[in-house]
Ligand code: X8Z
């Protein structure tokens with residue numbers, strides 16, 4: 001009997017045998033081993049590219065990326081034979097994550113795939129090399145980190161507009177490559193069964209792409225009233241400072257007057273909107289400069305925060321291999337980033353720290369990525385990731401919300417805690433970064449989704465970009481734009497192909513995480529005054545969530561930490577409640593909002 005059965009089994013053609021759970025396990029073991037190796041190769045070459053941008057490093061990085069995408073695509077296609085098989089949740093999740101793992105899907109055709117990886121590396125390189133030379137090409141040229149400081153400090157609208165336009169002039173040469181990139185990546189997405197690359201991205205949130213879009217809209221509606229109040233208040237203050245240069249009939253704010261190249265965070269112009277007779281607060285950038293803090297010391301402040309929660313010190317390799325300041329002799333990508341090179345202990349930070357006022361918070365942001373990477377490094381390869389990408393972006397920010405005056409005094413960065421009357425101004429300062437960011441966080445991928453879906457064609461790229469910026473942010477370009485411009489390309493995440501909805505989500509999640517950690521630390525006062533520094537209870541909640549990696553759907557990770565199962569802006573609204581009341585008072589009699597051009601397609 002046994003022999004007969006065995007015979008019958010052996011006689012079946014391999015393809016006709018129904019796959020078993022054992023087959024899936026074997027397949028995944030092979031897949032994870034291959035992906036780990038190719039990922040490490042890819043990360044190493046990408047690290048070298050971003051630290052030494054030149055034509056050779058671009059070519060090498062493109063090749064490594066090509067190999068990784070080729071193998072991942074093969075594995076995704078091979079995994080189709082398991083479709084419909086009833087599997088234990090852990091295996092089913094691994095197969096799902098594999099299917100969703102390509103942020104840049106590529107065609108099966110080797111030539112086209114190679115073309116795509118070359119185009120992508122070129123886009124990243126062009127952005128990284130981007131410079132504006134205010135005195136002409138023979139004079140000193142400035143990279144984006146230096147221009148950021150100018151946008152932060154300058155208060156002359158003409159000069160600001162010049163710098164804005166100067167930086168944006170790096171982008172038009174990328175437009176054609178970008179449209180080719182879109183075509184090729186979409187072809188790859190379709191071959192994997194998605195309608196386009198945007199819908200593949202939206203499928204990564206444990207719900208359907210349609211549910212995800214609806215969820216973002218729901219969250220935006222929760223916070224939009226806060227933004228509208230802040231916008232109206234800031235507009236009035238800018239008009240008071242700059243007069244006609246800041247005033248537009250349509251009520252929009254000129255995008256170059258908000259202290260940031262993309263008008264995404266406005267904290268740098270806090271001095272212009274600070275309520276009169278406010279007690280003096282502090283500027284962390286100025287404090288660090290006065291202390292002559294080295295980049296390493298700035299990073300150590302962030303490390304100490306994590307250690308205070310019960311995490312380990314950063315591995316020695318981190319200090320040996322990170323890049324913490326812009327090198328004088330070569331082009332590097334200065335946009336801050338965190339790396340888990342071997343998906344294990346070889347973690348690195350790449351950041352051009354110069355003690356600008358945002359640097360302190362950005363360091364915490366980046367260390368959030370690094371401690372997340374370290375926490376899930378014992379998970380199987382396919383689970384080494386954030387519960388979703390918004391979680392990854394929210395961890396360090398949740399800690400940074402604890403940078404209260406009391407905390408700064410404790411660590412010796414300020415001598416005296418500002419009086420309670422400074423609470424509201426401090427809240428306004430935070431809102432200028434956190435609330436102002438929301439519409440920008442939303443619109444970047446709204447634009448990209450329209451581009452990937454084909455709704456917006458290359459000749460309409462720039463118009464569509466400004467239509468969304470006007471609609472959501474209520475900001476207008478400082479100088480005339482034409483279809484030949486490619487303003488989205490002047491924002492790092494577009495040439496780098498980094499999805500952006502994650503940052504919108506992170507703005508919401510970070511307040512949920514922060515509220516949960518404040519509670520765990522035993523804090524009961526007003527949310528905006530809480531610091532959970534030094535709380536092992538908060539730390540162990542955080543650790544429990546981080547260690548899960550992406551092994552569970554994100555609502556379960558959220559529940560482990562907060563007890564909540566849905567993204568919810570109520571923690572953010574609670575945090576800013578006193579400010580909202582105050583802003584409403586300030587804006588009495590003011591018309592909130594702005595008007596859009598009658599035909600949005602004609603908007604410029
Ligand atoms: O890109 C970043 C981080 C690296 S993941 C520095 N952020 C977004 C941006 O700069 O546009 C953090 C906030 C939003």
Ligand code: ZN
Pocket residue numbers: 365366369392393
């Ligand atoms: Zn980040």
